Amino acid sequence: MESNLINKDEEVIRRSKTEIVLKLLEYLKPYKLKSFIVILLMIIVMICGIINPLLLEIAIDNYVVNKNVEGLMIIGAALVIINLIAWILSKIRWTMITSVTNNILVNIRHQLYSHIQTLSFDFFDSRPVGKILARVVGDVNALKNLFSQSIQSFIPQLLNLVCVAVIMFILNFKLALACTILLPILGIAMFYIEIHSRRRWEVYRNKRSNLNGFTHEDFSGIKVVQGFAREKETEKNFKAMVKELGDAFIKAVKLNDFFWPLVELSWGAGTLVVFFVGYKLITNNEIKIGTLIAFLMYVGMFWRPIMNLSNFYNTLITNFSAADRIFDILDVKPVIKNSKNAKNIGKIHGTVEFKNVSFSYDDNTEVLKNVSFKVNKGERIALVGPTGAGKSTIISLLSRFYDPTSGEILIDGKNIKYVDLESLRSQMGIMLQDTFLFSTTIMENIRYGRLDASDEEVIAAAKAVNAHDFIMKLEKGYHTEVNERGSRLSLGQRQLVSFARALLANPRILILDEATSNIDTETEKLVQSGIEKLLYSRTSFVVAHRLSTIRDCDKIMVIDNGRIAELGNHDELIRKKGIYYDLYMTQYKFLNE
Template identity: 50%
Template sequence: MPINTFREDEETKEGVKLPMLRRLLRYLIPYKKSVLKVFALIALILAVQLFNPLFLQVGIDYFIDKTQNIPGLLAVGALVVALNILSMFAIRLRLREMAKLSNRVLYQIRQDLYEHLQTLAFRYFDERPAGKILARVIGDVNSLKELFNQCILTLLPNLVKLVCVCVIMLILNVKLALFALLIVPLLAVGLIFIQRRAHRGWRLFRKKNSNLNAFVHENMSGIRVVQGFAAQGQMNRNFNGLIRQQRGAYISAVRYTDLFWAFVEVAWGVGSIIVYWAGVRMLDTGHITVGLLVSFSSYLSMFWQPIMDLSNFYNNLVTNMAAAERIFEVLDTEPEIQDADGAQVLPPIKGEVEFQHVTFGYDPQVPVLRDVSFSVAPGQSIALVGPTGAGKTSIINLISRFYDIQEGTILLDGHDITQVTLESLRSQMGIMPQDTFLFSGTIKDNIRYGRLDATDEEIVEAAKAVHAHEFIVEMEKGYDTDIQERGGRLSVGQRQLVAFARAMLSNPRILILDEATSSIDTHTERLVQAGIRQLLAGRTSFVIAHRLSTIQQADQILVIDKGQLMEHGTHGELMEKKGLYYNLFMAQFLRVG
């Protein structure tokens, strides 16, 4: 899939509505008791509604028109009032239960979506902005709440009500019932026509809304760059353009959506005129009584009301089905990197690493590494050097199996890393990526992220080892000092030291440092290097560093260029060869000098 930005609409597949609706309703299965309770309340409410017109007919025809029995009329009225008060309490209880039920279901959908996203490979996140993913987890899931409410409170009850009303009308008078149903086929054709166009409109709106969300997320994340280059004006224009696109898509979708109610109301009016015209003629000929006509008129309203409610539900279904499609599209995305069938738990490792003829590309058609082979003994420190874009970071990404290779084999203590579980593989590695990321919370919490069961003493020990302890204790609350997302209150060097302590705390057998000291001043770097030597004793380590002066003590230096391993050896051996490493080192030495 090509990389998607906030400027481009996401490619989504249109799902089939009924199977997708059934899939949504399956989330109700764990809450069968709550659903049955709601249905019981709905049945009580529906029964009262259906009997009300019959009581009205009995009161008119038997207690007013024929006998003028006032006490009997009052008794019927009292019964009607009592039943409707009971129905009112049932309605309130139904709404409360439905609110609890829908919130539980949305919680489960959001949890499933979030947990599935955690299993997806880096490639999935490389290809789309974080804001578009966030739009699915938050906005699209929220939009399903009304859909669930309507499914239980509108769809099934109104279908039952519509069938019951039709049966009662046919029992009361077949001719009047047929006149009432005369307009329904034309209504169905019109609603299908409107639905198709409304659904396309709402799918487009979801895409435009996702673009806007992605832009805002990206803009807020890069606000320092925006303000640093005085680019607020351009950002405002971009935002305004995306807002106009979203508004245009929304207005277009709403225009079709609003036709639902208008079409149903027109059909309701025309159908009522037909029934009243026929009813008055039948009343004149004596085929029906006044009470029956009044009762039938009430059932006529009860016939059209569920049709109106069902059209509203269908409208809501069309509006929010686009959100369901986007949610299930993520849930149906198979994790690219996952445990193989029969994968074994990787036992505690010594740290032997071997690449055998490895070829890899983020796009399989464009290799980043070509036929790379090398071996690393347990406990060795390995430095990866080479020009930018040579493939150094790709090598350490493959060791952790963040991506799968196209050709070759990667062995860890003789185990093919594709045949062991991801958890057992990555839990034995400590990784400090080039892009240092800290979470909002305390400094202590961020260091503890390396090992969640670590004690406070172990956290302090790790911080001292990388010389982060000194600046931490000088802060207002020490280790309990709150920092913002990405460590906004800390300098770049301080953020890297905290992240370095986090990696050290995990006590890994293999330690991976990607440009770990790139933003630390020379004095602090010397202190960190001393801590590294102490903590790396007995561990295999891979270090990427542009400062070649920092990796002279490495047991082995791998020189990567254009995706190939060009040279390897110690610093002294490579300097004697006077090859690529020698040229890189001398160019940097002369530049520094």
């Protein structure tokens, strides 16, 4: 799917009705037995309903006319028992339908969530998070009525319609023909509505997704909004998007509202036709009054399932767009995934090699150009260079967030393209400039590095990177809630927590991508010894603009315009008086000033 902005409608593949229905029915397979029981109960209830008019016909034509009180009592008792059974079975049916529907929605949401977690970064790069949330929450919820009605309406109501129609034609062919004469006109009208209605619901769901994306982005950046006093502007945009959503909904609902009047109009007209034909038949002594009354009851029983089926069809049309949006994501294949014969990489020792690696995010611009280098076990490598030179791309390729356009990346001599992703990434520690903390305690945020770690191990990791002292000064120490994205802590404190998390994970390859850029000078002094312990005996890649932090690295690679422009340690590169020398002297001069 193409990249989407907040206010741009998403381009979703429209699937055929048959394809969507077949895909949705797949989710009913685990509940085949329950669905069968529900349908069976509905058939029994349906039969109970069909028997009612027949018993009434017998009561009128045989017992009322002959004043047979005993026979009427028996018929009355039979009606009470039959309807009581139908009521009890209906209650059981509704309980089972609710259970099945909720379980299916849970399964779809779990499947969607699990699938999204497997998708590559390009999927998230091209979509606002709010639009993804709209599909996981809102679009899945939209399927609830679809599943409940598919179980309770489609098959049972179709059977009910067929059975009633057969009985009507058995009772009297002319009356049955009169009742069904308007069905073709109704079918044509509904088909016309469906063509235009589905498109309108697609527009509505796109507008709702846009609003969701805008709201999520606005609240995530609320500090920027308030910092620049842009509340009025964002409120104006919000109102405009809400209006678009409301207009799209009203436009869709207006067309859908024609379903019910059409069916009711056909029902009423059909009943009038039956009355007229029935009157003629009675005056000609072709039928008895009891037969007409019974038939009129069957007219209601004939049109009621048509009404329910129309409602189901209406629900289908309303939610086809939601199903399309869900399957649109489920059909996205992760670009980065395990190869067919992927093997566990085993314990990583830490030798890393790039062989003629080139990479581009699109077909136009090459970010890396034929990059080759080798890093031995335990070495510390610094990547420096101007913004956009390709430093972070090298890190992303090493972590296999992307695959190179050409060339190979080897760890311990194994091409990472053919190893199990989890076995690779579980032994790598990645620390980014924008440290992400979860909305939980400091203890749990550090423990995220190794979920089975004890409290003592968590505290030991925090002490090692000099985070323990500031944590203990907080109101609840390690049990302090850090709020969303760690907003309760300073930038430097978040970095210290992330250092502890990485140390606890004990990665074999460690990546620090501008990880110390947000730490002030005072905090940097505290954490420097912790970083030394973090880097000890691990192959480490350090991306840094602050060159003073990488002087002790074994190798420094200067990346410029997608290539390795210079390679050596600090002293060697200073003596060369090339790009690194210029960068270093510029920073040195700036700091002195």
